[in-house]
Amino acid sequence: MLTTTGIPDGWPTDEAAARAVQDALRDRVALDEAGPPPGTGTVTGIDVAYDDEHDVVAAAAVVLDAATLDVLEEATAVGHVAFPYVPGLLAFREIPAVLGALEALRTDPGLVVCDGYGRAHPRRFGLASHLGVLTGLPTMGVAKNPFAFAHGELGRARGSTAALLDGAEEVGRALRTRDGVKPVYVSVGHRISLDNACAHALSLTPAYRVPETTRRADRLCRDALVSARRRPGT
DNA sequence: GCGACAG
């Protein structure tokens, strides 16, 4: 299913307003839940593709069976770019379209895996945290870059980890998902523990560095963007 | 003040 999304009323239009929203919502993140066990229920990947030139954005949500990683349902949403890319404010750029895709699903999303960060964020409120608070769903983030955070060396084997540090605070974990391959960066969003988030990340990477959820959503939103720019409907 | 900086 494909839907069209608008930018919510009151959506921030400048950086100061966006930061104020993060400060106001930050305390609503639940950090005391373990979250769903890996391999049970459903797990949903989300991603967004952009054409800033034509002010078009396409989001995708792909629901997988957590045990088999089979695709159970897919949904996309297209709309207008809601915010420029600003490090630390990625959520304001991605969330409106992502919400459109999630709302189009009829299957329970289960755990939502985001392409980016959750708690590993300057104000501890990255994309995964923000999406979790707005939807109430358990969320986690898996990023491909360490952003501004540091971490020590980690073993060469799949499953090796190193704390992602903001000063002395562990805000996430660098996790090797494939032997000898560059790690990914896992952090909690909403209603899940860091240990469990890492377990999920491993469960979702039987063959590639990046989680199956992210790979599927990435492909789908790119396809949706191509379709959207060929036949404008927004 | 300057640079670095998820996607």
Place this chain on the structure above:
DNA sequence: ATCTTGTCGC
């Protein structure tokens, strides 16, 4: 994120 050719390897 996105712009982009060829190339090495399973």
